[in-house]
Amino acid sequence: MKEQLALLRELQNIDLELDEIKSEKEEIVARLKENTGFLDRLVEDLNDQKEELDEIRTLQRSKRGDLDDIKEKLTQKQKRLREVSSNREYNAVETEIESLKKSAEQTEEELLHLLEVIESTEASIKEKEDKIVQLREGIASDEAAAEQELAKLDDTIKALEDRQEEARTEVSRRVIHKYDFIRSRRPGLAVVAAKDGHCEGCFMALPPQQFIEIQRGESLEICPSCNRILYFWEDAVGEESPAESLEEA
Ligand SMILES: [Zn+2]
The missing domain is CATH 1.10.287.1490 (Helix Hairpins)
Structure with missing residues (x-):
């Protein structure tokens, strides 16, 4: 799941850049x-x-x-x-x-x-x-x-x-479906970090057991308050934005 979430973050960066x-x-x-x-x-x-x-x-x-x-x-x-x-x-x-x-x-x-x-x-x-x-x-x-x-x-x-097309083929259907559903409901972020026991999308505290699950990164975890997909913040450290990678290309 960690790999899927990384791909999803990449897809999200592309989508946000496209929106902009x-x-x-x-x-x-x-x-x-x-x-x-x-x-x-x-x-x-x-x-x-x-x-x-x-x-x-x-x-x-x-x-x-x-x-x-x-x-x-x-x-x-x-x-x-x-x-x-x-x-x-x-x-x-x-x-x-x-x-x-x-x-x-x-x-x-x-x-x-x-x-x-x-x-x-x-x-x-x-x-x-x-x-x-x-x-x-x-x-x-x-x-x-x-x-x-x-x-x-x-x-x-x-x-x-x-x-975007390339990234979408790499993410599993189930995850893409969830991601598309969240994005169709509200603009902006659909995938957000979980840090210090909180969802960084809505800043609500997450149940401790769920935070442990997120750190493990073996399941698709959804914030119970804002319904966004969650990943462990440390997993995304050092990732580049799509603008940067486009400039390099
Ligand atoms: Zn949230």
């Missing part, structure tokens, strides 16, 4: 996705603002048309003023002229305000467009770097999976 590399991969993919999401939102904002600008320009055109109409009417009224004979009519036309002048003034003010809005919207659009160009460049180089990183991780995964 796979979550590293997921993080990279998530980061890329987040960046693209941010860019997408910015592009959406930009399109909204362009639409807004179109609407303001349409309003501007219509206001300009209004102003032309008012000025046209004003010219007509001023011509009329020179032609009227009665005082009463003169006063009436003069009042109309005053009111037309006022509304021309008001429309001009509105047009001035619209021009300001157009200018600031255009500036904001330009700013966004520049930012988008920058972001796209950043994302492109990020993606290129990530691709390399992911390819490297895939190589490591491949190497680890080869070793």
Whole structure:
């Protein structure tokens, strides 16, 4: 059983390393996705603002048309003023002229305000467009770097999976089955050391008789508290981690 447990520890190291590399991969993919999401939102904002600008320009055109109409009417009224004979009519036309002048003034003010809005919207659009160009460049180089990183991780995964497969064939079916069952129940360690009468997985005290059995290493011992497979800590002294052995390979 001691030999089986040693093989199991090796398998566990490989599996833990695989877990870590796979979550590293997921993080990279998530980061890329987040960046693209941010860019997408910015592009959406930009399109909204362009639409807004179109609407303001349409309003501007219509206001300009209004102003032309008012000025046209004003010219007509001023011509009329020179032609009227009665005082009463003169006063009436003069009042109309005053009111037309006022509304021309008001429309001009509105047009001035619209021009300001157009200018600031255009500036904001330009700013966004520049930012988008920058972001796209950043994302492109990020993606290129990530691709390399992911390819490297895939190589490591491949190497680890080869070793995982090899290690699994060396462990007995019964032990592998127990190991897989524990790992399916909770992530992390499935095989833990027993030291000074304690389980190093959950730090609960083990029954003294069981601790003796673990030291003997003739049977498959399970922690009664956390249900992990136990080995005697001294048996694992000097074992290397899979990362170290990969670097050597
Ligand atoms: Zn335990």
